Amino acid sequence: MPTTAHTLTDVAASESTLRRFLHGLPGVDAVGLEARAASLGTRSIKTTAKAYAIDLAISMVDLTTLEGADTPGKVRALGAKAVRPDPTDRTAPATAAVCVYPDMVPAAKAAVAGSTVKVASVATAFPAGRAPIVVKLADVREAVAAGADEIDMVIDRGAFLAGNYMKVYDEIVAVKEACGASARLKVIFETGELSTYDNIRRASWLGMLAGADFIKTSTGKVAVNATPANTLLMLEAVRDFRAQTGVQVGVKPAGGIRTSKDAIKFLVLVNETAGEDWLDNHWFRFGASSLLNDLLMQRQKLATGRYSGPDYVTVD
Amino acid sequence: MAFEYAPAPESRSIVDIAPSYGLFIDGEFVEAADGKVFKTVSPSTEEVLSEVAQAGAEDVDRAVKAARKAFEKWSALPGSERAKYLFRIARIIQERARELAVLETLDNGKPIKETRDADLPLVAAHFFYYAGWADKLEHAGFGAAPRPLGVAGQVIPWNFPLLMLAWKIAPALATGNTVVLKPAETTPLSALFFADICRQAGLPKGVVNILPGYGDTGASLVAHPDVNKVAFTGSTAVGKEIARTVAGSKKKLTLELGGKGANIVFDDAPIDQAVEGIVNGIFFNQGQVCCAGSRLLVQESIQDELLESLKRRLSTLRLGDPLDKNTDIGAINSAEQLSRITSLVEQGEAEGAERWSAPCELPSSGYWFAPTLFMNVTQAHTVARDEIFGPVLSVLSFRTPDEAVAKANNTPYGLSAGIWTEKGSRILAVANKLRAGVIWSNTFNKFDPTSPFGGYKESGFGREGGRHGLEAYLDVR
Numbered sequence: 001m002p003t004t005a006h007t008l009t010d011v012a013a014s015e016s017t018l019r020r021f022l023h024g025l026p027g028v029d030a031v032g033l034e035a036r037a038a039s040l041g042t043r044s045i046k047t048t049a050k051a052y053a054i055d056l057a058i059s060m061v062d063l064t065t066l067e068g069a070d071t072p073g074k075v076r077a078l079g080a081k082a083v084r085p086d087p088t089d090r091t092a093p094a095t096a097a098v099c100v101y102p103d104m105v106p107a108a109k110a111a112v113a114g115s116t117v118k119v120a121s122v123a124t125a126f127p128a129g130r131a132p133i134v135v136k137l138a139d140v141r142e143a144v145a146a147g148a149d150e151i152d153m154v155i156d157r158g159a160f161l162a163g164n165y166m167k168v169y170d171e172i173v174a175v176k177e178a179c180g181a182s183a184r185l186k187v188i189f190e191t192g193e194l195s196t197y198d199n200i201r202r203a204s205w206l207g208m209l210a211g212a213d214f215i216k217t218s219t220g221k222v223a224v225n226a227t228p229a230n231t232l233l234m235l236e237a238v239r240d241f242r243a244q245t246g247v248q249v250g251v252k253p254a255g256g257i258r259t260s261k262d263a264i265k266f267l268v269l270v271n272e273t274a275g276e277d278w279l280d281n282h283w284f285r286f287g288a289s290s291l292l293n294d295l296l297m298q299r300q301k302l303a304t305g306r307y308s309g310p311d312y313v314t315v316d
Numbered sequence: 317m318a319f320e321y322a323p324a325p326e327s328r329s330i331v332d333i334a335p336s337y338g339l340f341i342d343g344e345f346v347e348a349a350d351g352k353v354f355k356t357v358s359p360s361t362e363e364v365l366s367e368v369a370q371a372g373a374e375d376v377d378r379a380v381k382a383a384r385k386a387f388e389k390w391s392a393l394p395g396s397e398r399a400k401y402l403f404r405i406a407r408i409i410q411e412r413a414r415e416l417a418v419l420e421t422l423d424n425g426k427p428i429k430e431t432r433d434a435d436l437p438l439v440a441a442h443f444f445y446y447a448g449w450a451d452k453l454e455h456a457g458f459g460a461a462p463r464p465l466g467v468a469g470q471v472i473p474w475n476f477p478l479l480m481l482a483w484k485i486a487p488a489l490a491t492g493n494t495v496v497l498k499p500a501e502t503t504p505l506s507a508l509f510f511a512d513i514c515r516q517a518g519l520p521k522g523v524v525n526i527l528p529g530y531g532d533t534g535a536s537l538v539a540h541p542d543v544n545k546v547a548f549t550g551s552t553a554v555g556k557e558i559a560r561t562v563a564g565s566k567k568k569l570t571l572e573l574g575g576k577g578a579n580i581v582f583d584d585a586p587i588d589q590a591v592e593g594i595v596n597g598i599f600f601n602q603g604q605v606c607c608a609g610s611r612l613l614v615q616e617s618i619q620d621e622l623l624e625s626l627k628r629r630l631s632t633l634r635l636g637d638p639l640d641k642n643t644d645i646g647a648i649n650s651a652e653q654l655s656r657i658t659s660l661v662e663q664g665e666a667e668g669a670e671r672w673s674a675p676c677e678l679p680s681s682g683y684w685f686a687p688t689l690f691m692n693v694t695q696a697h698t699v700a701r702d703e704i705f706g707p708v709l710s711v712l713s714f715r716t717p718d719e720a721v722a723k724a725n726n727t728p729y730g731l732s733a734g735i736w737t738e739k740g741s742r743i744l745a746v747a748n749k750l751r752a753g754v755i756w757s758n759t760f761n762k763f764d765p766t767s768p769f770g771g772y773k774e775s776g777f778g779r780e781g782g783r784h785g786l787e788a789y790l791d792v793r
Contacts, residue, residue, distance in 0.1 A: 027738040029758050032589030042429065044324035044641035052319060236588050271319045272632050279319055 008245060011209055015166040018206075022165060025205060028197035028233060037228035040272055041265045050264070054299050055093050057263040057291075058085060060281045062120055062252070064099040064289045066127075066220070072107040075100055077316040079111020086296050087314065089303070095292065096281040097150060101126070102139055105146035120150035120186070124175060127190075127219035129154035133171060140178040151179050152186040154219060155203065157193045165206055172210035186214035186252055186285075192224030200230055204237035214250035220287060225255025231266060235273040251278065254287025260298040263291055321634075324641045326428045331419045333505065336367040339375055339528065340511035342382035343521030349374040354530075356504055359425030360638050360647040360682040368504045371527035376496070376536040379525040383467040383494040384542055386522030391464045391492035395451030402447035402490060404517040409440045412513070416506060418639070420478055423505040425647030425683070426601050427638045434600075438763055439482040442781075445765035446486035449786060453491060456783055462790040464492030465568055466544030471534040471558075472507075473550045474500035474649050475604040475705075480549050481507055483769075483780045485524060491789040493545065496525045498537055500550075502650045504528035535561070543567060545789065549606070552703075552729075552774050570778025570788045572606065572770060574703040575731030578724035579609030579760060580746065582717070583618045585736035589758065591625045594709070597734060597760035599633065599687050602648055603707040606775070607732035607753075609760050611700060612711045613720050619713050623691065630674040630687050637679075645676075648683040648706060657685050657706035664690050664699035669710070695726055703729070717742065721749045730772030734760045753779075 011021045045053055063082045065074060078098050086092035097118035100108045108119045121143040125131035131139075140151055153175045159167040172187055179185045187207040191200050207215045215234055218225040231253040238249045251274070257263055263286060270278050278284050293313045301307045336353070338345035352370040357363060371379070390398070409416065416439075417431035424431075453462050468488045472480035477499055488495045499507035511526045527533055531554070538546050538558050548558050549572040562569045579597050581590050597609025614622050638646035648654040665671050669690040678684040685706055693700050693710040700710045714720040724733055733752040735743050743757040753771040756762060763769070768784035770776060778788050 026587040027584070029586040029589040029738075032586065032592055032758060036589070036592050042433070042641070043321065045321060046324050047322040049320060049322040056319070267319065276318055 008209070012166070012169055018165045018169060019163065022202040022205060025201055028201055030197055033197055033233060034229045037232045037269065040232070040268050041228055043265075043268045045264050045268065051299075051302050053264045053267050054260060054295050054302070056279065057260070057267060057286065058295050058299070059093040059096060060285050061095040061292050061295070062097045062099040062254075062285050062287050063095045063292055064220070064287055066099070066101060066122060070101060070104055072104070074316060075104045075107040076111045079108055079117070081292075081314055081316060082117045083112055083115040085292060086299070088312070089300070092296065092299060096285055099152065099287065102143040102146070102148070105143050105148045109147040118149040119147060120152055121148040122152045122154075122219075123148075124151075124153040126152070126154055127221040129156050130158075133174065136171070137174060137178045140175055144178065144180060144183050148183055150184045150186060151175065152188055152216060154188045154190060155207070157190050160194065160199070160203060169206055169210045172207060172212060176211040184213040185211065186216045186250075187212040188216045188219055188254070190219055190222060191217045191230045192222040197230070197233055200233050201237055204234050205241065208237070208241045208247070208249050212249060214252050214285070216252040216254055216287065218255045220255030226253030226257055226287070228265060228269060232269050232273055235269060235278070238278070239274045248277065248283065250283040250285065252285040252287055257286055257288050258290050259294050263295065321642050323637070325637060325639045326418055326421075326641060328418060328422070328639065331415045331422070333366050333419070333422070336369075337504070337508045337528070338369045339371050339379070340508065340524070340526040341375065341379045342386075342525065343515065345511070348372060349378070354501065354528075356423060356502065358422050358682075359502075359649050360679070362681050365422060366505060368508070368528045371498070371529040371533045373536040375527060376533065376540055379496045379527055380467055380469070380537075380540050380542050382522035383496050383525055386520055387464075387466055387494045390494055390520060390523050393492070395453060398490060398492065399447045399450035401517055401519050402443050402450060402486065405513060405519070406440050406443035406447060408513050408516055409436070409443060413437075413440070416478060416509060419509060420506050421638045421646070423503050424474065424477060425638055425649055427643040427646040428641055429643065430601060435476060435479050438765070439478050442479075442482040442486045442765045446490035449487075449783075450490040453786065453790070456786050458787060458790050458792045462491070462792060465789060465791055466493060467542060468493045468495045468545040468547060468789065469537040469540065469543040470495055470497040470547045471537065471550065472497065472499055474503040475601060475606070477503040478506040478510065481510055483549075484547050487780070487785045488547075488789050489523065491786055493789050494523045496527060496537060496543070498527050498529055498534045501528070501530045538562065545569075547788065548572070555776060568788065570770075570780070571776035572778070572780065573774060573776040574705075575606045575608065575729045575771065575775050576611055576701065576703050576727045577607055577609045577732035577734070577752065578611045578613050578727075578750075579734040580613045580714075580720045580724060580736065581615060581618070581622060582720075582735075582737040582739070582742065583615040584738045585618075586738060586758065587618070587622060587625060590736040591622070591629050593734060593736060593758070593760040594626060595629055595633070598709045599645060599707050600761050602646060602685070604649060604653070604705050605761065607761065607769075609732065609734050610704060610709060611724075612709055613714050613723055614711065615720075616713045616715050623689075623711065626689070627672065630689070633674060633676070633687055635676045635678070635684065635686065645687060645707065648685050651683055653705065654683040654685060657704055657708065660699065660702060660704045660706075661688060661708055664693075664697060664710075667697050667699075669693045669697050669699055695723060701727065717746055721746060725749075725751050728774040731775035732756070
């Protein structure tokens with residue numbers, strides 16, 4: 001890394017120091033990064049390892065509904081499923097959280113009351129983030145006041161791409177402050193819009209420097225969401241950040257992860273890049289809605305030896 | 317609870333290894349004239365896999381005669397006809413890829429991940445590539461009607477048994493030559509399976525002959541007066557002996573010998589990918605690669621950081637059963653090779669280089685060596701000069717690009733080199749000054765049939781692969 005721990009505090013002293021730091025990060029060779037992600041994808045995870053990975057993945061799911069048509073009833077159903085994903089098998093672990101729009105936080109909170117399941121809310125004018133900062137902060141405060149345990153904020157990609165890193169930094173700092181002591185902050189980069197791996201590495205460090213508790217790939221609302229390569233890159237960033245500052249930051253790939261096989265590949269990335277310390281739902285999450293059912297069906301298959309089919313898991 | 321990967325072994329049942337094999341001469345499996353046999357073992361378990369006939373001088377003579385006889389018809393075939401056979405062989409290799417991958421892993425000790433994902437696809441690709449040349453030789457730039465040389469005597473090593481066979485046989489057949497090939501004594505099986513593939517493809521008798529044996533078999537083949545072309549891949553010492561034998565004869569000769577490749581990492585390199593490239597450069601096939609990046613030259617300013625990343629990465633390498641799909645590091649090919657590695661490493665320690673080995677448990681049977689680094693190495697250390705041919709990386713540092721080039725070139729070898737930097741102009745500037753046959757930038761150990769491969773100085777002469785690879789098998793006077 002281009003700087004040492006004691007100078008990291010000065011990195012955000014000015015626009016120019018911040019830029020110099022971010023542009024001084026080691027480059028990313030796209031071919032090499034994708035090759036590494038692909039080679040880890042060929043790990044063969046079977047039997048006991050597979051059973052362990054499936055349960056771990058279930059416990060890491062942020063069960064998500066982010067539709068304009070969401071209703072309190074749908075959120076209630078989602079909450080019930082998060083608490084007890086498989087009604088036929090009580091040994092299935094609960095998911096990590098349910099993730100909803102801010103106005104649905106009270107319904108979600110009620111639905112998961114008394115369980116370990118957290119309520120996450122996408123505040124800050126999700127998914128575009130194109131609103132004045134006062135609006136974004138109000139959005140966050142409302143969600144936190146309604147009981148959200150976690151805030152998923154989107155960064156201002158326009159400012160980032162324009163090289164206005166300080167604006168992005170300041171917004172994250174302000175949102176983190178609005179989260180208060182009770183809510184953890186996940187910072188969403190929308191990696192599909194950042195377009196280069198170098199940008200994703202810079203965004204990761206920018207987010208962590210500004211106080212993110214989690215860095216998250218995407219909103220799930222654009223064409224390219226979480227990929228093995230961009231997640232691998234972010235895992236390298238949190239690993240290096242902890243080595244340098246002692247601060248551990250979580251990672252959340254979101255969007256496009258639909259099958260158990262894919263989820264297990266991501267867990268292999270975590271295991272062999274950041275390491276065991278991140279193999280826990282406090283430090284790694286899957287932002288997904290359809291993934292959970294495939295995990296449950298695979299879990300049933302491991303338990304019974306037969307593949308049950310979509311009618312043997314709940315739709316919501 | 318930790319995320320422990322359960323064993324995921326590839327099934328052995330796909331490959332049917334016979335208790336004994338003969339020599340493949342004139343389209344038939346036959347016993348050695350003097351009845352000699354030797355055993356081939358699995359390096360990961362020391363289990364005897366099969367007993368193989370050992371070719372002597374008389375067998376060499378029989379095989380060369382068969383090849384000579386077959387040459388008349390084979391060389392007279394239109395190129396498009398020869399191409400058909402080569403395409404057929406390539407397709408059969410693809411169809412039998414899994415079987416051959418398991419076989420190679422059993423006989424060689426390298427991980428199934430590598431035989432399955434690297435070796436076999438490249439083997440098929442080489443046959444496809446040279447099949448494509450067979451009817452276009454007049455357009456290859458070697459004259460209007462280039463002629464084949466005749467009988468090619470080929471001797472190949474044990475590190476990539478089937479791939480080296482493909483590198484030798486595919487261009488030889490495409491250009492109209494016939495071959496007598498001696499596989500290494502520790503890895504004869506895949507060549508014998510290839511003999512079966514030749515029969516399956518209906519290749520005319522005598523075009524390909526396979527003679528398992530030791531060094532003396534190779535020596536008789538090289539010295540046989542009716543061999544027109546000798547191609548050898550292996551150690552520099554044996555290569556020199558072959559050059560002496562062939563000197564003064566009309567035989568054409570190509571040699572692919574040892575190496576001590578420099579992998580140069582500049583301070584602006586993509587560090588995470590460079591670490592992967594270093595791992596791939598020296599720990600691919602347990603470092604038993606002639607073009608391995610066995611000397612890491614790292615810019616002083618990032619040395620500590622890079623070494624820390626490298627050690628962390630090496631600690632995640634999985635060593636063990638080569639048939640397990642999750643194994644990264646397999647067994648060393650033979651007891652002899654293991655003892656050579658061990659003694660060179662001991663010498664490195666005795667000379668004062670700082671040794672670090674990855675913390676991994678070695679299986680109790682078989683031949684194993686943990687991935688190892690030597691730090692604080694200088695050009696004067698043996699581990700910086702001699703080819704170790706094992707999973708041992710020597711780390712040296714440099715301050716300026718000129719120093720990097722000077723150190724990289726300061727070796728009797730010149731087969732490969734790597735450059736890691738984000739700066740394109742630096743890649744070109746440094747690559748121009750490096751004396752090595754292959755120079756990779758921001759990658760390492762990437763092979764492709766279209767790309768020529770070969771070395772300078774004690775790494776040999778001649779090129780294999782690509783259009784250039786045809787020259788070694790054509791009369792281009």
